Ligand SMILES: Nc1ncnc2c1ncn2[C@@H]1O[C@H](COP(=O)(O)OP(=O)(O)OP(=O)(O)O)[C@@H](O)[C@H]1O
């Protein structure tokens with residue numbers, strides 16, 4: 061099977077605003093792909109195109125081999141929108157029933173119970189949505205996205221309203237999905253979260269992808285610190301492979317070396333650098 | 341069968357949402373008021389026992405039932421507008437729509453399902469109200485129209501047309517704007533009907549033409565007029581003439597093309613709604 065999601069020279073204009081400007085990337089099967097970028101960068105526009113909610117102005121998007129927005133594509137998709145609401149007059153369990161019917165899931169009571177359990181909402185199964193807190197609704201939204209065992213899960217800031225415990229639950233959930241070979245396309249502003257769970261990350265800026273790779277590769281070239289008798293020396297652009305040469309040179313210069321370490325930048329550093337490099 | 345699924349959820353919504361509690365309350369209030377008005381009219385009027393040139397009781401009863409028909413129409417329109425005015429854009433702005441449309445069903449199915457639900461509820465509602473008016477009128481005056489099925493169905497169809505137009509509006513207009521537009525359109529239709537009646541009374545072809553064009557453009561008005569007319573169909577002579585002079589007399593004869601036009605109109609509005617809705621970014 062091919063990629064779970066493909067974007068090919070995707071562009072989108074909202075009247076005069078160019079929200080996406082030739083975006084190319086792929087999410088492989090079973091891959092957890094994180095999309096980062098400042099407010100208004102085009103992340104939500106991109107995933108909405110993937111769900112068929114927004115029509116691209118140019119290029120194309122595919123979900124599991126089917127053109128985005130078709131029934132075949134939507135049948136393999138689970139989506140949690142950035143801003144969403146469920147009818148307040150339905151209970152949590154009934155929301156899942158509705159989505160089971162809409163997605164032709166035959167999971168029945170068991171699937172619903174499992175999903176509610178997964179996001180720690182079992183006790184609220186019979187509560188109406190209108191009586192739930194924002195975070196509880198977001199949990200329900202995540203459960204809803206998982207109805208019908210989608211092959212691709214598109215989550216647009218799924219943890220924005222969650223408490224720390226809730227975030228951890230989602231992180232564990234994402235790890236578990238990876239085990240089940242479910243692909244995930246995740247929009248998030250929580251860099252530490254993305255760093256922890258994503259296989260690959262793209263940084264999108266003003267509608268273009270400016271940087272893409274594994275979190276490790278993005279952080280690579282993060283510098284070397286050497287502790288010598290005359291203090292700590294920094295080599296900010298050095299990579300791990302250069303360490304022997306650096307040590308040789310320092311020793312040749314007569315320094316005594318106590319410790320050598322590679323300094324790892326966080327994804328946040330990489331992100332801010334990329335964003336400020338382009339806009340600042 | 342996701343169409344039926346979505347339609348069924350409209351019924352569930354009506355039975356559960358708190359705002360819908362006002363529907364039975366207002367309906368009961370309307371029917372109570374109608375009963376009171378008819379009872380008072382018949383209690384206070386002095387009908388001559390000698391048969392005159394026309395049947396006073398008949399004129400009063402059918403005029404009152406015309407009023408009941410109008411009241412039912414109005415309440416039915418309010419209900420269907422309420423059920424359809426946010427379906428596309430309003431619900432999209434709330435985020436209610438996205439989780440549903442992203443499921444494998446297609447936007448057309450979504451619209452048809454929602455419309456079917458709203459139309460069914462409103463049609464049943466308006467027919468029930470009208471039936472109550474007929475029963476109240478008969479209970480008090482002893483008169484009931486020869487033909488009740490036709491006006492009831494025409495009334496239902498009129499309400500459904502208002503719903504279809506509101507749904508079309510909901511693709512473009514945000515919640516409140518669409519609600520206001522829908523009710524204004526309804527008002528415009530009513531005015532068109534009144535212009536026609538005035539035109540007929542004054543024998544002014546210009547006014548009648550304006551009214552005719554507007555009834556074709558907004559056929560819920562033509563259907564409503566036709567319902568009024570068919571209420572009094574069996575009444576002839578001076579009685580019939582007097583009834584038709586009144587605001588609830590249904591002076592205009594429906595043209596024979598009204599039913600095919602209604603069906604074609606609904607289909608065209610439906611296709612346009614689907615066509616525009618498919619193109620929208622949500
Ligand atoms: N419906 C719309 N009409 C007009 N412009 C829009 C619309 N939706 C988005 N935009 C514009 O498109 C650009 C991208 O918006 P988008 O919502 O995709 O950003 P984002 O990366 O998701 O931002 P955030 O982090 O704030 O969620 C922004 O400039 C935004 O103003």
Ligand SMILES: [Mg+2]
Nearest residue numbers: 103104105142
């Ligand atoms: Mg966004």
